[in-house]
Amino acid sequence: MLEQAVRSVLTAPDDTLDLALDTGASLLAASAGQWPAVSRALLGYADTAVGRCWSAGWRPADLVRVVRRELKPVHLALAVDLIAAENRRHPATGPDRRWREQLRELDADAWWPDDEQFLGAFAHRHRLDRFALATAALELLRSWGRLPPIAPVGPAPGHSGRAAGRSVRAEHPAGPATGEPRMLARIRALLAKAESTEYPEEAEALTAKAQQLMAQHSIDEALLAAAGADRDTPAAVRIGVDNPYEGPKTMLLDAVAAANRCRVVWAKEFGFCTVIGFDGDLDGVELLYTSLLVQATHALNKAGSGKDSRSKAFRQSFLVAYAARIRERLTAATERATSDAAAGRHLREDGTEEQLLPDARLLPALAARSAAVDDEVGRLFPKLVSQRVRVSDGEGWVAGRAAADRAALHGRAGEIRD
Known part of the structure; x- marks a missing residue:
């Protein structure tokens, strides 16, 4: 009976969907x-439906993002529970660190x-009657059941340690947070101190040190690969980018990614970007992008007092300019760190500096990693198009660049809301 109801809802055209939902839920x-x-029966069917999504390249955060964009909070709560139910079939150690982080978040x-008590307990928890809950379950399964295959960014549960025919790097050593790389934990700690201080100069110094550490970690890994001591290959993560102003947000993410030798591919219809790069670089990109997005929000809300500063054109132009100026700043910072490393100036993980002999392998190693990332982008996304973002407000552009110049490149998690 459940399969019949779901099939009817999945195949119903939009103009008869309400009838199919009412009939099935009744x-x-x-x-x-x-x-x-x-x-x-629902949990059993959902195991299959969710597992099919995993095989099609989707991950836990992706399925939840789809529900958040299309449906209501009750669907979101149900989605998380159905993902949790399906996850019982798999060992707690797999399939990879980022998958486990998504489930934890x-x-x-x-x-x-x-x-047998799941639906009754869920209905009681969310104050729903049976018909309303059955309707929500059918709507959720329709949403997931109509998702197309997408490029995978890692192994799915139940698969071996290979993703789309490519090797997946072994897990990082655990840091202070469960499963978190030690380098990322150190950067996170520096940014937390920068965020909490009341002194701008101290915040700038702490943030600069965190950026240096990110760049040095990337350089160290490139040299390890050049020496044959590390068989790392490019990986990928998905980062949600939603309206409003999804175009400028994507530009900001691309600016952060490019400065860290990563590439960004935007799937506008699904509200996410895929970032391709080496594992440690991807961690830094996600952390820094979130930080800069928060600062852009604060700066945008403070920009100007006139009515024009609240217009869509002003805010769009502001954020495009902000992203463009951040790109310039981050690119310059990366070039300085690379120049220092080529000259033998090395930043240890504890933040202290040491002088080493210049290493002639560095620039070729970095070039090789960039080429490997480009090759991976071509393999995952053989057909790409570029998109321009329009700037239609000169005042917004000027204000956005000024705000980017003031950005301390630190912050806490959040998002832009209009």
């Missing part, structure tokens, strides 16, 4: 006596006593 919710069986935990 059948499923008709009897309190059969509700436990419906509950067990979603708080995906099977909290219900048993599968």
Whole structure:
């Protein structure tokens, strides 16, 4: 009965969808006596549906992002629980660090006593009747069931340590946070200090040190690869980029990625960007992009007091200019760090500096890593197009560049809201 209801909803055109939903939900919710069986059947069906999404390249954060964009909060809560239910089939150690981080951030935990009581417990928790919950479940399964395959960014549960035919690097050593690389934990700590200080000069110094550490880590890994001591290959992550002003946000992400020898591919229809690069660089890109996005929000909200500063044209132009100026600053910082490293000036992980002999392998090694990233982009996305972002407000452009010049390149997690 559940399979029949889901099939009817999946295949219904938009003009008859309401009828299919009402018919299916009425059948499923008709009897309190059969509700436990419906509950067990739903979790079983969802295991298959979610597993199909994993095989098609989707990851936990992606499925939740789709629901957040298209449906309502109750669907979002149900989505997390169905992901948690499916996750019980897999060992807690896999498939990779970022997958586990996504599950942890979603708080995906099977909290219900048993599968027959799941729907009853969920309905009680969210104050829903049987019909409303059955409708939400069918709408959710329709949303997931219509997703197309996408380029994978890592192994799926139940698969070997290979993603799309390419080797996946072994896990990083654990840092202070569970599964977090030690380098990233150190950078996060420096940025937290920069965020909490009341003295701009101290914030600038701490943030600059964090940026140096990021650049030096990338350089160290390039030299390890050149020496044959590291078999690292490019990887990929997805980062959500939603409206409003998704174009300028993508430009900002691309600016951060380019400065860290990564590439960005924007999937506008799904509200995310895929960032391709080497593993440690990807960690830094995600952290720094989130920080700069918060600062852009604060600067935008403070920019000007006239009514024009609240217009869409002003805000769009402001954020495009902000991203363009950040690109210039980060590119210059990367070039300085590379020049220092080529001259033998090395930044240790504890933040102190040491003088080493210049290493002639550095620039060829960095070039090789950039070429490897380009090759991976071509393999994952053989057909790409570029898109221009329009600037239509001169005042917004000037204000955005000025705000980017003031950015301390640190911050805490958040997003732009209009």
